[in-house]
Amino acid sequence: MNPKSIKALKDINLPKLVGTRANFTNEDNEPVNLDYALLNPAAKYGGLYAPINLPLISKKEFKKLSNMDYNKFALEIIKKFNFNISLNKFKKAIDRYNKFDKSAVEIKKINKNLYINELWHGPTRAFKDMALQPFGELLSLLSNGNKQLIMCATSGDTGPATLSSFENAKDIKVVCLYPKDGTSQVQRLQMVNQKAPNLKVIGIEGNFDDAQQALKMLLNDDEFKNTLKDLGYNLSAANSVNFGRILFQIIYHIYVCVHINKNEKPIDIIIPSGNFGNALGAYYAKKMGANIDKIKIASNKNNILTQFFNTGIYDLNNKELIHTISPAMDILISSNIERLLFDKFGPVRTKELMDNLANSKKYELTNDELEVLKAEFQADYCDDDECMENICKVAKNGILIDPHTATCLKLTQDDHLSVITSTAQWVKFTPSMIKALKNRDSSDELADMKLLANKYHIKLPKSIIKLFKEDEIHTQVVKKDEIKSNIIDWIKR
CATH class of the missing domain: 3.40.50.1100 (Rossmann fold)
Known part of the structure; x- marks a missing residue:
């Protein structure tokens, strides 16, 4: 040091x-x-x-913040940073929270000294939406018509949230890497069922650490970045490396x-x-x-x-x-x-x-x-x-x-x-929930999801139910050393 x-x-x-x-x-x-x-x-x-x-943030500012809804609160925190990006762009990014449930964040009191901060009320039912929805808008606004390739590696939630955030975005393509046996069934379906033409989902032989390592290597691969540049694309990432x-x-x-x-x-x-x-x-x-x-x-x-x-x-x-x-x-x-x-x-x-x-x-x-x-x-x-x-x-x-x-x-x-x-x-992990609450394996994930929803008086998200009725589109699984060429071939089409 x-x-x-x-x-x-x-x-x-x-x-x-x-x-x-x-x-x-x-x-x-x-x-x-x-x-x-x-x-x-x-x-x-x-x-x-x-x-x-x-x-x-001063005590006086905290007092002011206490009366704000989440969107206004978020913009006030962003203001404190005084970044070189306009507040108007940040406001447009934060407005993505309007796609969430009634409130972006739900805080439930369990007892006198315990609360649960629910961060999963966004489009893909995971906390990654809290960052990736505004991040996707912000990155789109900063692109200024320049083509971008956004990459992400996922252990289950980053992938669906990234794909949802950039779906049909102009001048932006997204590649999502996931371990083929390393996510829940719902998480996998949220990725492989994606229909937007600017999205590509690749299963890899290996685990999340392998996917993340591949992502980091490509972000630092000058040959890969120069090839993308020749094809008119800048390379960025949606993982928390960003x-x-x-x-x-x-x-x-x-x-x-x-x-x-x-x-x-x-x-x-x-x-x-x-x-x-x-x-x-x-x-x-x-x-x-x-x-x-x-x-x-x-x-x-x-x-x-x-x-x-x-x-x-x-x-x-x-x-x-x-x-x-x-x-x-x-x-x-x-x-x-x-x-x-x-x-x-x-x-x-x-x-x-x-x-x-x-x-x-x-x-x-x-x-x-x-x-x-x-x-x-x-x-x-x-x-x-x-x-x-x-x-x-x-x-x-x-x-x-x-x-x-x-x-x-x-x-x-x-x-x-x-x-x-x-x-x-919990809907993203129904087999595990059934194992815990019913002490049995799940033979029909959608039926078991509905079973638990009825018992606990929970309305199931339509976006989750429809996953089980759609055809899988992205079925490709590759080895780590095939990822680079696979992406370049897709960009060239």
Whole structure:
């Protein structure tokens, strides 16, 4: 770590972003504006773009925010950043929330000290819509008629949300990579049933980490980018490697603090986490003034984040991805941890740690560095049996939570105000819900979905029901080394 270099970056009092990795000086790590980072998400040395400074919200401003609906609230938070993109463009982006249910965010009180923040009331019934709907609009507005290829890799929810956001967008094509056996049936159908001609969905042999690695390699592949340029396309990404995704995820964590107690009392935010973007949003929200105490990271059996926050060791050696009933968290390489490392320890130390991970599949924090993280983060995990027990426990109150949200129950405290971040509607994981609530396998997913909906008086989304009646369009499955040529062939048509 180079203290002088990181201090120099912190002293730049502008709403800029900078690469998370640098060598011994920051001379080649120049800050960039948001519009550049959105359209060019890959930073130098394989890093990501992250904010140098975050705006601070005053007590007076929090009081003003407490009376706003979500759209106005979101625009006020965006204003604080003073980015180089016009507020009119941001307003058009935020207006995408009008496509959601009655309210973009629903906060349910479970008991005196426990709330559930439902973030899945968008078109694809997952929290990824909260970021990807406005992000899609913003990217379209910034394209200015220039052709864009937007890529994403998904463990289940990013893919459908990205495809929904860019469906039929002018001058934009989208390629979505998903692990062929690594998503739920509904998540898969939300992707492979897509009809818009500007969308391409590719199943890959491998898991989400393989898909994400392929995406990162292509974002940093000069030959690939030059070929696309010759074909008239710029390359960008919709995954949370793009800071535009994180920006919109900050907002709802601030909103929940204001909504519950006008930001006057500290709240623990509990987040089911795989790629760490949602948790990073909470961390940035806390830095901006949201009254968040601990950010608690819930994992499934792929508990590498639990290991990291408890021991300071991030070790991929002898690790194999485990398929669980919470597939969107079946991840071992959490990209957004890098932005946390940058914010805490600077770009030089971050590059050192990331290089260690690339070379030896492992890095380790010092004891002092670990204590810095433990001051704000806590982590634990659930296996599938515990997860199903938690689904049953909450169902006794007449509320159905999905298998990702259910991992959070382990981290609640009866005597401490907590908010569970609910990331998807249960309808996307009916077989797991049936296993938990009925102790049997599901032989007819749609029939079982309707069974649970009737019992718990829930109106099923029409968009989910129709998935089972449509023909699959995107049936292609390829090996990792075939992805690049496959995409280029499609662009050329």
